[in-house]
Amino acid sequence: MIQDKTEKRIAVFLIIVFIFGLIPILVIAKYNYPCADDFGFSAYSRIAWKETHSLLQVLKGAIITVKDRWLGWQGTFSSIFVMALQPAIFGEAWYRVVPWIMIGVMSLSSAFLFHVILRVCMSVRKSIYVCITMLYLFFALECMIDKTQGFFWFNGAAHYMIPHSVAVVLCGLIILLFKEDRHKIRRMLAACVASLFVGGSNYVTGLSIIILFVVVLVVVIYLKRRKYLKRLLLPLVFFTVAFLVNICAPGNIVRQEEVLYRPGVAKSILMSFYYCVEYFTESWFDWTYIIFILSIIPFLWEVVKTVGNKYRYRFPLLVPIASFCFLSAMFTPSLYAMGEAGGGRIFNIIFLDYLFLIILNLYYVLGWIYRHCRVDESNESCIAKKETKLYLITVLIMTVFIGVLYCKVNPDYFTSVSAVKSLVSGEAKEYGKETMERTLRLQNNTHSELELSLLKTKPFLLYYSDIGMEENDWKNSSMERYYQIDNIIGVE
Known part of the structure; x- marks a missing residue:
């Protein structure tokens, strides 16, 4: 394939744009x-x-937390273990690394899966791989559904973003298990560890991996590849054992007793399809998704041309239908357990998988067109053509124009813009001052009871929740255990 320097320039440009987007986010952290x-x-x-x-004692404390919660509240033991290790236990200043951790695991896991699919399996050029990965990550970073729960609040992100990232890595490892090389034992061990972790995490991610295991098993059986079936067996066993330990926890029963309404299995499944349509057509889909699709098409076309006639693309309708069913299934655990579609942290990982599926479906449609319509069979990179360059410049201008409009109407729509707004206005600094003063009072308290002023400043990215004005508020009780104070009360 004849390539052009334009591809590399675009790849470098997208990396720079992504880094510039990160700067205000990491500063406000x-x-x-x-x-x-x-x-x-x-x-x-x-x-x-x-x-x-x-x-060692910290890890023992995390294990005690897992035991207490598994018996008394929820069975997600791997998530709870990570939650118990939130950075502020080593000093409140360490909590600033939370966005670094969450953005880091999201970026590295996504880059790994794209590398496995595009570079290892499809032999796509590095510049095209970088462009697709950066477009995905930039959109994921800036348009995350709930930015606070996705990047800044450790507990919520540790329960969903981290397991989702491990699940993404697991998908890449499972693909690599089918390759014959000297690393297969190492990959098998890594896949088993990842399977164990995901099986003990949230049920949305767990159900997604169950579906993917089933799909892979069906494909392997259909293709009559018995040796591949054996390679899947051990990770599947680790996942199954962990998931059973998770769902059979006594604490799950305790938690369910507090839920007033549960729709049942059949109704939850039907409602999942409804909510999937509602959220992606009415609540989330807007011009930014269209920009994402328009931006990534030329690079996916290069992937199609690189692959050539290796695949026949026989199921142009099955892929979008299966994608819709997969996304709908991600709404089911929350509907079944709590009778609602879920919160921001759940929507975040559904959103990330939605982006993956957009790329998959676009690739498949373009592949079908290439295979059956015999379009653009030359060896020249389409990115090198003047028409494509003009197309990309037009998309860039549209992106800037629409982005400016969105920033004017809602500065909090994009993560980086929201961070800049809070930094420039001074609300982030004021919030930091309030929380630091509160922290010093908590650390230096010598009385059994402490009154704390409720937070006045509430930056969009940083503020998630505050203590209450009632003694029995669960958030107050959590802070009391953490700082070993008998009674904490919030006051105006």
């Missing part, structure tokens, strides 16, 4: 502060570090 479940799930670990400064 210095004002980030733990809240709500951050305190409750890490109390044992924080006390262990305060009293011993031993990492």
Whole structure:
């Protein structure tokens, strides 16, 4: 395939744009502060570090937390273990690394899966791989459904973003298990560890992996590849054992007793299809998705041309139908457990998978067109053509124009713009000042009871929740355990 320097220039440009988008997000992170479940799930670990400064004792505290929650609240043992290790246990200043962690795991896992699919399996040029990966990551970073729960609140992100990222890595590892090379034992061990972790995490991610395991097994059986079936067996066993330990936890029963309405299995499944249509057509789909699709088409076309006639693309209708069913299934666990479609942190990982599926479906449609319509069979890169360059410049101008309009109407729509707004207006600094003063009072308190002023400044990205004005508020109780204070009350 004859390529042009334009591809590399675009790849470098997209990397620079992504880095520039990260800067205000990582700057505002210095004002980030733990809240709500951050305190409750890490109390044992924080006390262990305060009293011993031993990492081993901190890990023991995390294990105690897992045991208590597994017996008394929820079975997601791997997520709980991570929640118990939130960075602020080593000092509140460490909480500023939370966005680095969440954006890091999202970016690295996505880049790994794209590398496996595009570079290892399809032998796509590095510049095209970088362009597709950067477009995905930039859109995921800027348009995340709930930015606070996705990047800044550790507890919520640890329960969903981290397991989702591990699941993405697991998908890449499963693909690599089918390759014959000297790394297969190492990959098998990594796949087993990832399977164990995902099986013990949230049920949305768990159900997604169950579906993918079933699909892969069906394909392997259909193709009569018995040796591949054996390679899938061990990760599947690890996942199944972990998932059973997860769903059979006594704490799940305790938690379900507090839920007033549960629609049942059949109704939950039917409602999942409804909510999938509603959220993606009425609530989330807008011009930014169209820009994403228009931006990525030329690079996917290069993927199609690189692959050539290797695939026959026989199921142009099955792929979008299967994608819709897969996305709908991600709404089911929350509907079944709580009678609602889910919260921001659940929508975040559905959104990330939605972006993956947009790319998959676009690729498949373009592949079908290339195979059956015999379009553009030359060896020249389409990116090198004047028409494509003009097309990409037009898309870039549209992106800037529409982006400016969105920023004017709603500065919090894009993550980076929201961060810049809070930094320039001073609300991020004021929020940091309030939380620091509160932290000093909590750390230096010598009384059994403490009154804390409720937070006045609430930046869009940084603020998730605050303590309450009633003594029995669960958020107050979590903070009391964390700082070892008998009674904390919020006051105006």
